[in-house]
Amino acid sequence: SQTIHQWPATLVQPVGSPLSLECTVEGTSNPNLYWYRQAAGRGLQLLFYSVGIGQISSEVPQNLSASRPQDRQFILSSKKLLLSDSGFYLCAWTAPSQNIQYFGAGTRLSVL
């Protein structure tokens, strides 16, 4: 069966520090991968999605970036975090040509 791993679960970082969040999917090939951010009490904001290795589409211009170095690995990065980057970050995947999204457990990021 397919599973999605996301880590770390929680992270506290100072303003201006770098960020790296990782997401991996098991049990499927060529998944579509997504990064979402959820501010406290708010909806899901799509940040990036990827349909293949090295293929990244950005939905919102900001100081975050994403990379997909391997088929089932999706990384969210920042060179310098801002206070406004705090939130709950969720990775998700869909099987090729399928619609159902499955979410990882999320990373709660606090930028202080």
Place this chain on the structure above:
Amino acid sequence: GENVEQHPSTLSVQEGDSAVIKCTYSDSASNYFPWYKQELGKRPQLIIDIRSNVGEKKDQRIAVTLNKTAKHFSLHITETQPEDSAVYFCAASYGGYQKVTFGTGTKLQVIP
């Protein structure tokens, strides 16, 4: 791009009553409409979905209806229970890469 509006933002019902959450979408090309439930601090999880070739779908106490002409769809929960308390998100999907646009969420509180 697609725009999904969701109402109400909060909803309180007495245990045993019904709850209805409504969403509208803007892009007539959207053909897949999932509903996710997110408990506090947890990941969103799919509870029911409907495709554009179906007008209604039911799963035990949960049902979803779709009106393609009016571009709106609704979630109906009957005989609500305290464990139904959560945030519910509607979404609309289209395109070869299954990009999903989420509504802003409805916080449902079921009062025992």
